[in-house]
Structure formats: C-alpha cells, structure tokens
Amino acid sequence: MARIRAIADEEKVAKRRTILDAAMKLYQDKSYELPSVSAIAKESGLAKGTVYLYFKTKEEIFIVLLEEGFTLICEGISAAITDADECDPGFISKLVHSYTDMIRNYHGFLTLAAMTNSVLEQNLDLNIALTFKKKIAYHLQILGAQLESKLPRLQKGAGAKMLLHIYSLTVGLWQTLNCPKKIRPMMGDEVLGIFNVEYFKELRGVLMMCVFAFSEVDNKAKN
C-alpha cells in the first residue's frame, strides 16, 4: 500500500482530502448508500486503520462532506449576492438560480443532507455533531445578515430564518421528488405525474414564490 507518510500539516490535509474524495466517489457510485470504511480505504489506496487515523467514525467522514458542501454553497450564494444588484428586478431570480446551480453542481449533496438526521447524526461523536450544527447555524447567520443588508424589507434575523426555511424546503422537496434509480423507469405512469417534474425547476418555482411571500409578509408586519 501507499506507505507515504503525511508529516507536514498540509500533507495531512491532503490525505484527509484523499479519504473524503474517495468516500464521496463511492457514495455517488453506489447510488448514494454509505460505503463501508473498508471500501473507502481501498478506494483511497490506504489501509483501513489509516482512515480511522483521520476520522473517528465513518459518519464523521460524511458529516464533513456535508458541511463542506454546505459551506461551498453558502459561499457561492454570498458571492452571488455581492455581485448582484438588488435594484435589478431580476435580483431574486438570479440568486435563486445561482443557489440551485450550486446545489446541482455538488453531486450527492442533497442525498447527504437528506440523511443527516436519520443516519449520520445517530452514530456521531457528540462534539462532532454539535460542531456541525454550529457551523450550519453560523453560515445561516452570516448569509442571512448579508441578505438583510441587501433587502431592507427583511427584519433583523429574518434573513437567517428565511434561509433555514429555504434549505428545509430544498431538502424536503428533494426527498419527495427523488426516487431510487431502479424505479425511475417505471415512473411513467400517469398517476405519478405529480412526481414527474424536474427537481431544480420545481425548486426554483417554489423558492421564487416563497421568497416573494417572505418579503410581502415581512413588509406587512413592518407597517
């Protein structure tokens, strides 16, 4: 096996990356079932024990991947907000688009997000779980504040809350619309028409509606 030692911190980070990437690859290849640590090790070209040197449990690997995805998406939106002109009537639409695009590009993010509670958090070190939650909260906070600064109709705190709701909807809708690969060919049935929509298009539709609603309601509350 690759008995290459990661001595410097950056090498360690690189090896961690190797494991994370291998885990993600297998996760995607295995149609979004959590791969075994054994498989991850093999894919990484490392020994099983080495993986446990970098992550305490299997779930930790995936919680990190999820958190990375979340961070990435948040940063993307943040950039999009900065770039966009809030006076542009298409401001919201642009943001929504960049949001859905970010998610689309991080393959597996949605599946991962969907199993956060039911699977990942179950077998997670207490502190890791908490740290994860805090990071999510932090990102929502920061991004929410940024939004508030651009959309003055949003009251203090409403930005983060709105994002929380958007995120919830994103994950929930995905869970409702997504279905295992093997039954996809049989989804043609007319009865199932309601599920035969393109997820991202649908998501954008609902988001536009909700963001609009948010602004309105918030606005009214102000008056």
Added chain:
Amino acid sequence: MARIRAIADEEKVAKRRTILDAAMKLYQDKSYELPSVSAIAKESGLAKGTVYLYFKTKEEIFIVLLEEGFTLICEGISAAITDADECDPGFISKLVHSYTDMIRNYHGFLTLAAMTNSVLEQNLDLNIALTFKKKIAYHLQILGAQLESKLPRLQKGAGAKMLLHIYSLTVGLWQTLNCPKKIRPMMGDEVLGIFNVEYFKELRGVLMMCVFAFSEVDNKAKN
C-alpha cells in the same frame, strides 16, 4: 368455500395489523430507530419467519406504516376542509392547525417520512416502492382537487402541487430542526439559537406564509 377464504383473508389482514402495530410500538419506544425484525416478531407474538410471510422485507413494514400515516393525515385534512367554511377569514389558519395537529398526533410520522428515501426505499421491492409512490400521488391528487374546489383561485393541479410542497417543507423543516436526543441538552448555545424553536409553531408560521404566497401568485398568474 368462499366463506372460508374470506375468513382466511380476514385473518391475514388481522395478522398483518398485529405486525404493523408491534413494529410501530417498538419504533416509538426505541426513540424512532428501526427495530429489528426479531424484536418485531417477538412483540407480535409470532415467529421471525412468519413476519416474512406477510412482508417481504423489514422496510416494507415501515413503508406501509408511513403510507397509513399519510392516508390518515390526508383524510383528516379532507374532513377539516369539508367542515370548514372557506369564506371564514380564518379558513386557512384552521386548516393549517388541523394539519399540524394531525402530524403531531401520529408519533413518529415525521421521522419515518424523513427516512423514506435514504433508508426505506433502498431495500424495497420494486413494486412495493411504486405502489407506495402511487398512493401518495393519489392522495395528493384527491386532496388537491378538494382544495381547488374550495379555493377557486387555485388553478387545476395547483392544489396537489401545493400539497406536495407543503409536505416537502414539513419533512424538510423537521429534519433541519430535529436533533438526536443526546445532543439536545447542549443546544443551549447562543449560536444555535436559530434551531431552538418549537417545530410545530415554526411550521405553522411558514405554512401560513406559503399558502398565502401560493394564493397570491396563483391569483396574479390568473389575471
């Protein structure tokens, strides 16, 4: 002969019920972790093998429970719609309340719904999975149509779609806000404030907003 068959069928249904009830009880008792088939069999007073005569896999048991819950909730809302007066300005609010109450009363429904994709559908017979999807679609259709008849501003098909979105949000929000028991005591941290809200209150809040948005947008689209 037919008589005997009927009796036999009744017995079958009864035994299925026994298993389902036992599974649900254990699921609730074990704080919403899927119990083992062995435990379900014991709780049912049946042998392990017998359980497999009635359900092809463990997941099938829970998908049936989920579907039953879904049906129950839909029927409840249907009744609520029938009872309510759409001219009453509190019409929407009443519906939303009865919706959240129904869900609250079906303990474990949200957890079950949340694991639908990531866990349940993975190890499910193709036909079972499909049938499940169809039942969900059917209920959404029926209930959607009923809604449309009461809220004329809703276009054809918009009722079902709205319900789909509501359901998605319900499940997604639950996943975001819910957290494992063991980390609940540590949620006091200020950073986590955004997660420290009462789920059902929060849900009602968002739903009110969304339903409102839906009507508006839909209305506008009409004009």
Added chain:
Amino acid sequence: MARIRAIADEEKVAKRRTILDAAMKLYQDKSYELPSVSAIAKESGLAKGTVYLYFKTKEEIFIVLLEEGFTLICEGISAAITDADECDPGFISKLVHSYTDMIRNYHGFLTLAAMTNSVLEQNLDLNIALTFKKKIAYHLQILGAQLESKLPRLQKGAGAKMLLHIYSLTVGLWQTLNCPKKIRPMMGDEVLGIFNVEYFKELRGVLMMCVFAFSEVDNKAKN
C-alpha cells in the same frame, strides 16, 4: 454448511457439545491460546452466527469448559472417596492420586483454570460469571462435606476450605512450573533445575504434605 437444525432439546445440547468440543480441540492444538470464534465456528462446521446462538461471548464457551472440567474432577474425587476406605493408611495417598489423575486426563484444564481471572472473567456477562463462581463454591461445599464425613478430624467447613487451598495450589504450581512449548527445549540449563520436575509428581508431593499438615493443625485446634 451443515444446515442441520437442532430442534429437540437434546439436539441443541448436542450442538452445544459440538461447539464446546471444537473450542477445546482448537484450544489444545493452538497451544492453549483462546481460538477466535471464527475458528471455532469453522471447526464446528457451523456459521459464526450459530455459535453466538449458543453462547453469548467467546469467554462463555471456555468458562463452560472450565466448569465442566471442574465438575468432572469433583465427581471423580467424590467417587474415589466413596470407594476408598478411610481406615486404610493409604487413604490420603489414593485420593491424591485419583485427583492428579483426573486433572491429567482433562487436557487443558490447568491452562484454562490459570486464565480464569486474567482473561475469562474479564469479558463475561455478569450473571454467567456469578453462576460459574456459585457452581465452583457448590462443588467445594459438597465435596468438602463428604471429606469431613470421612476424616472426622476435619472440622465443619474445613473440608471445603482445604479443597479450595488444594485447588489453588494445583493451579498456582502449574503456572509456575509450566512453560510455553517453544522454550521447553532450552530448559536444560542447570540453573533452571528447580523447574525441571514432573508437575504431577511434584503436585502429589506437596499435596500429601499439605493434607497431612491440615489434619494435624486441625487436630491440634480441636484439642
């Protein structure tokens, strides 16, 4: 694999026996290291899971073997006591001989006994450990009482106690004199002369002495 079902109780007992025998064989073959459950299963012609159907932990298997050996030996001595004539001046000597013979015939008993505390009791279900202790105590009691009836010089309770001491010495001496196979060829060194004795002969020698001492002291205490 041998998918032969043990349905009747006697069949179950037989299968348990199969496992116990396989475990003992491996234990002896592997120069008295505890074999893995996996190996025991293979040797038994059973699946690993099946072994766990009959024994909760690996240690339980060996504690049962130890207890069986203990019981066997006690029964043998009991018979020897019954058969012997306490007026015969060689009474004690005969008993000691039958004791050492019993132990010699139960290969591995000593090694097993020697690891009772340091290994076996560590990973043992509380109740199993306790039951084991009770059985040992029970046998000591019974056999002790029998001895007292034959050797009137022994006070009440002194029989069991004497046996406890004899057993302790038996195990302790074995631990001191026994040595791993691989270093046996090098035991010729003169310095090691004290260890180069035949265990059973040595044991008999010490026991004779001790039993004698016991009687004396006890006798004196009486006067």
Added chain:
Amino acid sequence: MARIRAIADEEKVAKRRTILDAAMKLYQDKSYELPSVSAIAKESGLAKGTVYLYFKTKEEIFIVLLEEGFTLICEGISAAITDADECDPGFISKLVHSYTDMIRNYHGFLTLAAMTNSVLEQNLDLNIALTFKKKIAYHLQILGAQLESKLPRLQKGAGAKMLLHIYSLTVGLWQTLNCPKKIRPMMGDEVLGIFNVEYFKELRGVLMMCVFAFSEVDNKAKN
C-alpha cells in the same frame, strides 16, 4: 569515549525506567489490565516507536516489571530473614507476615504474576522468557539457601522448593479468591461464602500451616 558510553548507558537505563514506571502506573490505574503501547508511550512522554527501541514487545515490559517485583519481594524477605532470630518461636510467623506485606505493597504484583503464563509468556522473545525464568530460579535458590541456613531442619534444596510452593500457592490462591470488580457487589450470596475471605489473612493462614508441615515432614524424612 568510555565516559560518553557510560553516560549513554545511563541514559538508556533511565529511559527504560521511565517506560517501566509509566507502564506500571497505567496498569495500576486501569485496574490491572495491560495498557496499550500507545498509552505507555504517551505516559512516558515518548513516541511509540521509541518504546520499541527499549523493549521488543509489550509483554517484555511487563515481564520485566514482574521480575522486578519478584526481586524486590525476595530481597525484602532476605532482609527479614537476616533480621529475625530463628530461635524466636514467632520466627516463622514474622517471616510470613513480612512476605505478605511485601506482596501487598507491590500493587498489581499478584495480577501480573497470575497472567505470566496465560498472557505474558505467549508473546515473548525466547531469550527474554528464558532469562526471566532463570532470574526467578536464581532468586529462589539464593533465598532458599538462606532459609536452609536458618532452619537446619530443611535439607539442601528444600528451601528453594518450599519457596516455589509458597509462591505457587500465593498466586493460585489469589486467582481463586480474587474476582473482577464488577461482580464484587454480588458476592454477598451465602453460597459464595467460601470466597468471601480476606486474601492476605487466608494466605497467611495457609502458609503457616504449610511451612509447619514442611518442617515436620522434612524432619521426619531426616529421621
């Protein structure tokens, strides 16, 4: 140059000591389970690999500790023999007391001694194992001779042998009476009465008896 070597040797000895002390501390703290090499290294303030520069295997560390304990105890008794007056009728009793006191003071000695065969000697370099045996033999010899000089009734070689038997009994009795902490609270049961004795008191009792027997028998044999 020689000077430097001497210093280097001193350092080596010192480092060995550090490791041994750390190992002993952890062993005692962990209620007499063998600690991992990793833990020993950490406790020593050394790297894992460094430990292996000083000891070939983990077991070697503990065999050295056991041997040190043995030496200590022997030296203690030797001193006690020197100090005591063999004409004092309490001579034996005093020796026995100082013996049990020495053992009591070397915490963990008995546990270590008890696992010598079943655990330690298994994974030990041949030479190390042999050296260990030789040291034990040597100590028994020396101490035995000293005893013989004080107790003229002891024939040549009988001293060492007696000590061997005493040591065996000490370890064996400890194994029989000692029990894991977790089952200690449940030892109250009447059946287990025979095990509910104070180890050191019991040991002293048996030893007094045996030593007495030894002298007698030996004496008789002489005549």
Added chain:
DNA sequence: AATGAATGAGCTTTCATTCAT
C-alpha cells in the same frame, strides 16, 4: 401456514508492530 434454527456477509474498531523520515 408457521416456525425458529441457521446462515454468513457485513459491520466498525483496535492496536501491536513496522519503517520511512
């Protein structure tokens, strides 16, 4: 139809030891 004994792949995890640095 019902049983429950048997299966065995599968899991995570530990840790003594090695060896590149």
Added chain:
DNA sequence: AATGAATGAAAGCTCATTCAT
C-alpha cells in the same frame, strides 16, 4: 536515536433473510 504515520490482521458481534422442519 527518535519519531509517529501507516499498516492490516484480527477481533467480536449483529441481524436481515432463508429454509428445513
């Protein structure tokens, strides 16, 4: 001489599912 990253065999155990009875 010292380090500690990497190894990987080995372990115990679970449990969904099968199938002989």
